[in-house]
Amino acid sequence: MKQTEVYKVNPDNPESDRIEAAAAIIKAGGLVAFPTETVYGLGADALNADAVLAMFAAKKRPLDNPPIVHVSDAAGVYKLAEEVSSKAQLLMKQFWPGPLTLVFKRSANVPEVTTAGLGTVAVRMPRHKVALALIQACGCPVAAPSANLAGKPSPTTAQHVFDDLNGHIDAILDGGPTCIGVESTVLDVTVEPPMVLRPGGTSVEALQKAIGDVQLHPFITTQKELNSEKARSPGMKYRHYAPKAQLILVEGMVTAVMGKIKELISACWMADKRVGVLATDETAWAYEADVVKSLGSRRNVDTMAPNLFRLLREFDEENIDFILAEGVPTEGLGLAVMNRLRKASGYNIIRVP
Numbered sequence: 001m002k003q004t005e006v007y008k009v010n011p012d013n014p015e016s017d018r019i020e021a022a023a024a025i026i027k028a029g030g031l032v033a034f035p036t037e038t039v040y041g042l043g044a045d046a047l048n049a050d051a052v053l054a055m056f057a058a059k060k061r062p063l064d065n066p067p068i069v070h071v072s073d074a075a076g077v078y079k080l081a082e083e084v085s086s087k088a089q090l091l092m093k094q095f096w097p098g099p100l101t102l103v104f105k106r107s108a109n110v111p112e113v114t115t116a117g118l119g120t121v122a123v124r125m126p127r128h129k130v131a132l133a134l135i136q137a138c139g140c141p142v143a144a145p146s147a148n149l150a151g152k153p154s155p156t157t158a159q160h161v162f163d164d165l166n167g168h169i170d171a172i173l174d175g176g177p178t179c180i181g182v183e184s185t186v187l188d189v190t191v192e193p194p195m196v197l198r199p200g201g202t203s204v205e206a207l208q209k210a211i212g213d214v215q216l217h218p219f220i221t222t223q224k225e226l227n228s229e230k231a232r233s234p235g236m237k238y239r240h241y242a243p244k245a246q247l248i249l250v251e252g253m254v255t256a257v258m259g260k261i262k263e264l265i266s267a268c269w270m271a272d273k274r275v276g277v278l279a280t281d282e283t284a285w286a287y288e289a290d291v292v293k294s295l296g297s298r299r300n301v302d303t304m305a306p307n308l309f310r311l312l313r314e315f316d317e318e319n320i321d322f323i324l325a326e327g328v329p330t331e332g333l334g335l336a337v338m339n340r341l342r343k344a345s346g347y348n349i350i351r352v353p
């Protein structure tokens with residue numbers, strides 16, 4: 001076991017001594033978790049194969065699922081990518097720094113482990129001041145998957161990181177809760193039109209507005225579990241965001257969803273199970289269950305995203321056996337929220353009219 005140090009850091013004006021200390025750890029091949037505007041990442045020197053391997057081990061992440069490589073300026077891409085199309089440049093100009101990851105043909109500079117042997121590399125420039133300062137101080141690209149144990153909900157606070165990885169990583173920069181709350185959108189720009197592999201913090205609508213035609217990977221729209229040959233993004237084939245409790249997602253018109261959830265609560269209680277409901281501000285009042293939590297208002301799905309992973313973790317702390325979750329509209333960040341809920345349910349989805 002390692003001693004995991006926690007350094008508090010001002011998210012708006014990060015203290016340079018703490019950033020330097022964290023950067024020194026990464027430069028020496030160590031592992032530091034840090035906040036980004038989406039979720040906390042677990043950083044390692046992307047060009048140091050041993051450091052990246054240690055990162056996989058700490059997270060218990062399968063070696064065939066590569067992390068995102070983070071840069072502190074757009075110029076950093078050219079050392080990692082073989083080809084940067086004009087469309088990609090336009091996207092970088094408009095969305096970086098921010099919650100958009102672009103998949104490029106990889107350059108030979110990047111070690112095999114960092115790209116899990118793929119011919120491509122996923123790159124993003126985050127917007128969070130702590131993340132940017134850290135990457136800059138490292139002087140190298142920083143490989144950073146979400147800083148959770150593989151399969152668990154992504155961490156939106158330093159405490160979530162500590163709960164999952166204490167004793168297995170060198171340090172955590174605690175810059176408070178993250179603001180977007182779901183991970184970046186992953187967009188493959190090696191195909192035409194570019195293809196969304198993971199919906200996230202940059203909405204599909206915003207991408208379409210910027211570059212016109214954008215395809216969604218069939219996995220995102222069919223809402224089914226995918227067999228692995230069809231997984232363009234290795235992350236697609238793993239169970240994700242899974243709380244200990246069994247999550248059942250109920251999708252459809254709100255009133256029908258509420259009716260179905262009430263029915264399921266009774267069934268859970270008959271079976272002597274503890275049941276929680278993941279509801280919304282407009283509907284939470286209507287349920288009687290062991291625990292009822294609201295994701296936020298249906299009038300603005302974007303405001304739900306920052307609560308999602310925290311609430312999933314909270315249900316586990318309250319020893320809930322079943323989480324019954326309402327589906328939410330899929331516009332804006334709602335698409336990312338629904339994608340995470342579907343995965344968290346293991347595709348245990350009930351559709352009502």
Ligand code: TXA
Pocket residue numbers: 036038039040041042065066067068099101103115118120121122124126144145146147182183184185186197198232233234235236
């Ligand atoms: O917001 C985020 O993206 C956070 C923060 C820390 O930046 N990072 C994050 O990383 O969510 P991670 O490793 O948990 O998710 C990366 C996703 C995975 O689904 C992985 O399969 C996919 O990106 N990915 C990585 N490299 C890829 C590649 N070359 N081609 C396709 N998908 C790739």
Ligand code: MG
Pocket residue numbers: 145146154
């Ligand atoms: Mg992750």
